[in-house]
Amino acid sequence: MKTRKKWLRKTTAICTAALLGTAVIPSTAFAADDYASIEKNAWAAAVKNMASSYAASIEESQALVSGMQSDISLKIEDSGRSLLGFVAPFDISWLNDITLANTVSFTDGKEGLLMKVLLNDNQICSLEYYLDPESQDVYMRIPELSDKYFKTNLKEAADQQASNIESDIEELTPDDTDVDIPTDNFASAYSDSISLSASLMSDLSSALPEASVIETLLDKYGSMLFDNLTEGESSQETLTAGDISQDCTVYEGQISSADAVKTATELLEAAKSDSDIESILNTWNDKLSSDENLYESFTTAVDKGLNALKDTDTSDSEDSYLSTKIWVDENGRIAGRALEIQEGDTTTPILTWQMPENGSDFGYLLTIASDDINTYSLSGSGQIDGDKLNGTYELSLADSISAIIEVKDYDTVSAKEGNLNGNYKITFPSSDTDNEDDYYSSILENFALVLDLNSEKDSGSVALSIENAGSTLGTLSITGGAGEAVEIPDLASLKDVYDANNNDDMNAYAATLDFTSIMDNLSKAGVPDEVITYILSGGSATEDSSDTEASENSETSDNASDSSDTDAAA
Numbered sequence: 208m209k210t211r212k213k214w215l216r217k218t219t220a221i222c223t224a225a226l227l228g229t230a231v232i233p234s235t236a237f238a239a240d241d242y243a244s245i246e247k248n249a250w251a252a253a254v255k256n257m258a259s260s261y262a263a264s265i266e267e268s269q270a271l272v273s274g275m276q277s278d279i280s281l282k283i284e285d286s287g288r289s290l291l292g293f294v295a296p297f298d299i300s301w302l303n304d305i306t307l308a309n310t311v312s313f314t315d316g317k318e319g320l321l322m323k324v325l326l327n328d329n330q331i332c333s334l335e336y337y338l339d340p341e342s343q344d345v346y347m348r349i350p351e352l353s354d355k356y357f358k359t360n361l362k363e364a365a366d367q368q369a370s371n372i373e374s375d376i377e378e379l380t381p382d383d384t385d386v387d388i389p390t391d392n393f394a395s396a397y398s399d400s401i402s403l404s405a406s407l408m409s410d411l412s413s414a415l416p417e418a419s420v421i422e423t424l425l426d427k428y429g430s431m432l433f434d435n436l437t438e439g440e441s442s443q444e445t446l447t448a449g450d451i452s453q454d455c456t457v458y459e460g461q462i463s464s465a466d467a468v469k470t471a472t473e474l475l476e477a478a479k480s481d482s483d484i485e486s487i488l489n490t491w492n493d494k495l496s497s498d499e500n501l502y503e504s505f506t507t508a509v510d511k512g513l514n515a516l517k518d519t520d521t522s523d524s525e526d527s528y529l530s531t532k533i534w535v536d537e538n539g540r541i542a543g544r545a546l547e548i549q550e551g552d553t554t555t556p557i558l559t560w561q562m563p564e565n566g567s568d569f570g571y572l573l574t575i576a577s578d579d580i581n582t583y584s585l586s587g588s589g590q591i592d593g594d595k596l597n598g599t600y601e602l603s604l605a606d607s608i609s610a611i612i613e614v615k616d617y618d619t620v621s622a623k624e625g626n627l628n629g630n631y632k633i634t635f636p637s638s639d640t641d642n643e644d645d646y647y648s649s650i651l652e653n654f655a656l657v658l659d660l661n662s663e664k665d666s667g668s669v670a671l672s673i674e675n676a677g678s679t680l681g682t683l684s685i686t687g688g689a690g691e692a693v694e695i696p697d698l699a700s701l702k703d704v705y706d707a708n709n710n711d712d713m714n715a716y717a718a719t720l721d722f723t724s725i726m727d728n729l730s731k732a733g734v735p736d737e738v739i740t741y742i743l744s745g746g747s748a749t750e751d752s753s754d755t756e757a758s759e760n761s762e763t764s765d766n767a768s769d770s771s772d773t774d775a776a777a
Contacts, residue, residue, distance in 0.1 A: 241438055241441075241458065242433075242436070242438055242439065242441075242458040242459060242460040242531075242533065243433045243434070243436060243438065243460065245458060245533060245535060245541070246433045246460070246533070247430050247433055249541060250426070250429045250430060250433075251426055251430070254422055254425045254426045254429060255422065256623060257421075257422075257425060258418045258419070258421050258422035258425070259418070259624075260624065260625040261418050261421050262417075262418035263624070263625065263664070264625065265415060265418070267664060267665050270665065270689065271665065271688075271689055272312065272313050273312055273313075273314075273692050274310065274311075274312045274689060274690040274691050274692040274693070275310065275311050275312065275687065275688075275689065275690055276308075276309070276310050276687065276688055276689065276690025276691075277308075277309045277311075277685070277686065277687040277688075278306055278307070278308045278309070278684070278685070278686045278687075279306065279307040279309075279683075279684070279685050280304060280305070280306040280307075280683070280684045280685075280686075281304060281305045281306075281681060281682070281683050281684075282303065282304040282681060282682045282684070283299075283302055283303060283304065283680075283681045284678070284679050284680060284681055284682075286675060286678045286679065286680050287673075287679075287680035287681040288300060288302060290675075290680060296741070297735075297737065297738050297741055298735065298738075301327070301733040301734060301735065301738075302327070303327045303328075304325075304326075304327060304328070305324075305325070305326055306323075306324075306325040306326075306328075307322065307323070307324060307325075308322070308323040308325060309321070309322050309323075310690045310691060310693055311693065312690075312692040312693045312695075314692065314693075314695055315695075316340060316341070317337065317338060317339055317340070317695050317698070318336075318337070318338040318340075319335075319336070319337050319338075319692075319693030319694070319695040320334075320335075320336035320337075320693065321333065321334075321335060321336075321693050322334040322336065326728075326729070326732040326734070327732045327733055329728060329731050329732035329733075330728060331351075331725060331728045331729060331732065332349060332350075332351040332352070332724075332725050332728070333349065333350060333351065334347065334348070334349055335347060335348045335349075335350070337695055337696070337698055338361075339698050342360075343360050343361040343362040343363075344358055344359075344360050344361075344698070345358060345359050345360070345361060346358045346698055346701065346704065351724040351725050351728070352720045352721065352722065352724075352725065353716070353719040353720050353721065354719075355703045355704070355705060355716060355719050356701055356703070356704045356705070357704065357705040357706070357707050357712075357713070357716050358704050358705070358706060358707060359706075359707040359708060360708075363708065413490075414490060414491070414494050416483070416486075416487050416490075420483050420487075423483065424481075424483055424484070427477070428474060428477070428478070431470060431473060431474055431477070432470060433460070434470065434473070435466045435469045435470045435473075436460040436461060436462050436466055436531075437460070437461040437462075437463065437466065437528075438459075438460060438461075439458070439459025439460060439461050439530070439532075440459060441456060441457060441458050441459070442456070442457050443455075443456060443457070444456075444457045444534065446534045446542055446543050446561055446563045447561075447563065447570065448543075448561040448562065448563050448570030448571055448572040448586065448588075449569075449570030449571060449572070449586065449587060449588035450570060450588055451563045451564065451565050451568055451569055451570030451588060452563060452565070452570075453536055453542060453563035453564060453565065454536070454537065455534035455535055455536050455542055455543065455563075456534070456535050457532055457533070457534055457535075458532065458533050458535065459530060459531070459532045460530075460531045460532075461528045461529070461530055461531075461549075462528055462529040462531065463521070463527070463528040463529075464519070464521040464527065464528075465521040466528075467529075468516050468519050468521055471512075471516055472513060472516050475509050475512050475513050475516075476513070478509060479506055479509045479510075479513075484502075484505070485502050488501040488502040488505055489501070489502055526550065526551050527548075527549065527550045527551075528549050529546065529547070529548060529549070530545075530546070530547045530548070530549050530554075531544070531545070531546050531547075532544065532545040532546075532547075534561070536563075536564070540564075542561065542562055542563055542564070543559075543560060543561035543562065543563070544558070544559070544560045544561075545558065545559045545560075546558040546559075555576070556574070556576055556582075557575075557576050558573075558574065558575050558576070559572065559573070559574045560572070560573050561573075564591075567590045567591050567592055568588070568589075568590055569588065569589060569590070569591060569598070570587075570588045571585070571586060571587050571588060571589070571598065571600065572584070572585070572586045573585040573586075580605070581604060581605055582604070582605060583602075583603070583604055584601075584602075584603045584604075585600050585601070585602050585603075585612075586600060586601050586603070587599050587600030587601060587612075589614065591619065594618055594619055594620040594621075595616050595617065595618060595619070596614065596616075596617040596618075596619050596629075597614060597615055597616065597617070598613075598614050599611065599612070599613050599614070600612040600613075600614070608636050609635070610633050610634065610635055610636075611633070611634045611635075611636060612631060612632070612633050613631070613632040613633075613634075614629060614630070614631055615629065615630040615631075615632075616628070616629055616630060617629035617630075621662070626662040626663060626664075626667070627660045627662050628660055628661055628662060629660055630657070630658070630659050630660075631657070631658040631659075631660075632655060632656070632657050632658075633655065633656040633657075633658070634652075634655045635651035635652050635654065635655075636652060637652045653675055653676065654673060654674065654675050655673075655674040655675075656671065656672070656673060656674075657670075657671070657672040657673075657674060657679075658670070658671050658672075659671075659672075665688055665689055666686070666687065666688030666689070667686070667687055667688070668684065668685065668686040668687070669684070669685045669686075670682055670683070670684045670685075671683045671684075722743065726739055726743070729742075
């Protein structure tokens with residue numbers, strides 16, 4: 208029995224991804240007379256949206272490859288500074304914001320990255336990073352510290368990491384001679400992935416398949432998931448979530464172990480001879496310039512999978528199956544889903560999604576069973592006015608409310624295009640139970656998280672704020688979009704490059720460091736001298752100064768004592 212449930216849960220995990228993909232299109236009609244047809248129609252519509260988004264993302268990414276800008280910024284408000292003042296070892300009234308600004312580009316197969324650290328809108332220091340995928344060498348420089356470069360080799364670093372893993376295994380299992388960890392493969396795979404990533408980013412349009420190919424593959428293999436299921440009964444039912452109810456027709460599909468094995472076999476056999484898959488893998492193989500043939504490795508893995516499926520026992524398939532249900536409203540819209548494991552007379556819920564509508568009003572329920580005891584749920588209601596969705600939801604675990612989420616102006620149209628826009632406010636209610644978690648609940652109920660999402664075709668931003676009693680403590684913001692290209696120098700002609708893996712080289716590099724510029728920049732940013740000293744000393748400046756002062760006081764006292772003794776003798 209446990210074995211069958213384990214198998215069914217694995218099957219559920221695979222099916223959930225496909226089924227939820229069709230649930231994100233609440234306004235589309237999928238009229239049909241049986242479960243399989245409805246699912247295929249819904250999947251086809253979802254695939255069209257995915258292919259369209261894929262095409263747009265490739266176009267946008269290709270444009271960004273020549274220059275991408277991203278900023279990570281932390282802004283501290285007055286309330287935040289007051290709160291931090293209780294734990295900080297020094298005065299922080301001068302601290303307003305910290306920003307990490309990054310510009311990255313790919314040129315001629317090489318990656319260039321310029322990173323700047325800003326404090327209170329003043330640049331403190333920067334980091335130049337250049338990667339040559341062919342040699343696997345990384346060159347870095349911090350101009351404010353030194354005009355010299357230091358470098359490391361990614362393949363050598365991966366080899367060293369693999370060697371360290373082998374040594375750790377030998378120490379942990381000194382008597383086990385059968386332990387075989389393919390660390391050589393790890394180092395090789397890591398090195399190859401770096402080369403492939405750089406090659407892909409340099410020319411995405413030639414490395415990635417066209418949107419039409421992606422649409423064909425997704426439609427073909429997604430549709431096959433519904434070919435071998437058993438049609439269940441249909442019935443009429445009123446679907447209720449929150450305060451909203453809607454009359455629907457319920458359709459059921461049943462997937463037994465025999466159905467799953469048959470479907471998996473057909474999928475693998477079709478994939479093995481799929482010319483589109485072969486073309487994609489061969490293209491990546493050319494970009495990778497590796498001795499390994501990706502398509503041959505793929506077909507070998509497929510053959511192993513087919514052989515494993517032949518040995519699968521499906522004799523108990525009749526009384527154990529995965530049940531998947533959909534609720535369809537009078538307009539042909541899928542208004543709800545449910546996945547359940549059926550074993551004889553026992554039903555085990557896995558996932559439920561429901562979204563009934565009444566005009567512009569909607570109810571919402573999403574439950575996920577993580578195990579036989581705990582169930583996560585998200586429930587609420589709201590309105591869809593034009594393109595904007597507004598609603599309030601409760602996030603619960605085992606019937607205990609963990610958080611309340613208020614959604615404002617969520618753009619349903621831009622979401623279908625892959626752009627997320629909207630505002631989310633998360634609050635934490637006080638606990639109604641007397642347990643050890645009450646202390647943490649009492650703290651959290653005084654705080655709120657506010658998330659702002661803004662995205663367009665070639666730019667976007669995410670802002671996360673922390674509020675206390677209605678006052679903003681601070682905001683963490685991430686923005687990204689098109690930027691200027693990073694000028695990558697001729698790496699082969701760089702002089703005075705120090706090897707990061709050579710101790711003598713790094714000692715020589717350390718001798719070139721000059722902190723004057725960084726200290727001046729910190730002063731310009733408004734950082735007090737005592738704070739600069741504290742930071743540069745690793746947080747020991749206060750202790751050191753105290754020790755020095757104590758020593759000086761002791762010496763003064765001793766001198767005074769000696770003087771007194773001399774006077775008395777005289």
